[in-house]
Amino acid sequence: MLRTVSGFIISFVILFLLTSFHPGGEPDQNPRSPKIRTLIIDPGHGGLFPGTRGLISTEKDVTLDISLKLGEAVRKNFPAVKVVFTRTTDACVNNATNLHDDLHGRAQIANQAKGDLFISIHCNATRQPAGGYYEKRVIGHKKKLVYVGRGRKKRKRWVNAPVYESYWVKNTRVGTETYIWKAGKQENKNDAINEREEGGEDVTDSAAGEAFDLTSPEARMRAALYEKKYFDNSALFATLVEQSFSAAGRQSYGVKQRDVGIQVLQATGMPSVLIEVGFLSNKEEEEYLNSDKGQDEVVQNIIDALKRYKDQLEGNTDTIEAAAADSSK
Numbered sequence: 093m094l095r096t097v098s099g100f101i102i103s104f105v106i107l108f109l110l111t112s113f114h115p116g117g118e119p120d121q122n123p124r125s126p127k128i129r130t131l132i133i134d135p136g137h138g139g140l141f142p143g144t145r146g147l148i149s150t151e152k153d154v155t156l157d158i159s160l161k162l163g164e165a166v167r168k169n170f171p172a173v174k175v176v177f178t179r180t181t182d183a184c185v186n187n188a189t190n191l192h193d194d195l196h197g198r199a200q201i202a203n204q205a206k207g208d209l210f211i212s213i214h215c216n217a218t219r220q221p222a223g224g225y226y227e228k229r230v231i232g233h234k235k236k237l238v239y240v241g242r243g244r245k246k247r248k249r250w251v252n253a254p255v256y257e258s259y260w261v262k263n264t265r266v267g268t269e270t271y272i273w274k275a276g277k278q279e280n281k282n283d284a285i286n287e288r289e290e291g292g293e294d295v296t297d298s299a300a301g302e303a304f305d306l307t308s309p310e311a312r313m314r315a316a317l318y319e320k321k322y323f324d325n326s327a328l329f330a331t332l333v334e335q336s337f338s339a340a341g342r343q344s345y346g347v348k349q350r351d352v353g354i355q356v357l358q359a360t361g362m363p364s365v366l367i368e369v370g371f372l373s374n375k376e377e378e379e380y381l382n383s384d385k386g387q388d389e390v391v392q393n394i395i396d397a398l399k400r401y402k403d404q405l406e407g408n409t410d411t412i413e414a415a416a417a418d419s420s421k
């Protein structure tokens with residue numbers, strides 16, 4: 093009984109919040125069809141933080157090249173969409189001197205610009221050295237004379253010693269994967285959502301008691317509702333990106349969820365994805381990601397996904413749910 097009553101109250105509050113709150117502060121005739129007005133492009137790493145290194149390149153440079161080309165392509169394909177970069181040079185965001193400030197700066201730029209979608213571009217690597225590495229294997233044994241014991245007790249002894257051979261192991265792993273922020277750990281994302289709705293002011297860092305109470309039940313519930321919506325849209329876009337890579341013949345590891353190491357996604361109050369466009373630790377894939385052909389293809393794959401994402405969001409909302417549900421399989 094208690095459950096029924098509280099269930100009713102919660103439904104009522106959710107209904108009230110859904111009908112009374114408009115994203116971006118503007119009244120929207122149909123709150124279920126948000127549009128992509130501002131796209132945030134985040135070239136991973138930069139400045140003090142080079143990211144992974146391949147044989148001929150460094151992640152921070154490759155991500156910047158691809159991001160700048162992506163920005164150009166968005167302007168060409170979707171002239172109405174405003175593009176905001178978190179960085180356009182090889183520097184830390186806001187000249188940060190530590191990683192926390194750098195990542196926080198990225199989220200702050202995204203939130204202040206009131207982005208509708210956040211795309212972070214990164215390159216992958218395996219733990220093994222770029223290109224390849226030598227490993228040893230036993231190819232047989234041979235008798236070897238060794239001394240055992242010390243001083244007067246020292247004796248000669250024949251032992252069976254392994255014979256090793258070095259061999260080259262090519263770093264073969266290639267492919268793409270797109271990360272979304274793992275739902276469940278809601279604290280930071282909720283704060284970012286409220287931060288964004290308060291006009292981009294960094295209310296969490298400002299003096300206590302100012303402007304808006306982030307801990308109020310209304311703020312929490314509003315954030316939770318948007319969290320769910322952002323999660324679905326992040327999953328949808330990530331799925332479309334990976335489908336696009338796969339259709340272009342790339343190896344795709346699909347959409348992955350993570351809650352550590354992607355703080356920048358956690359701190360943005362909007363649908364956010366982190367695209368690992370390929371492995372710099374593989375010689376051929378690194379060359380591909382450094383070539384105009386490869387960069388143009390990666391950009392085109394993301395543009396194709398963006399087209400489908402925009403179509404689905406701005407058109408039939410049923411397909412959003414279908415695709416999002418598909419991505420969770």
Ligand SMILES: [Zn+2]
Pocket residue numbers: 136137143144151214215
């Ligand atoms: Zn990276």
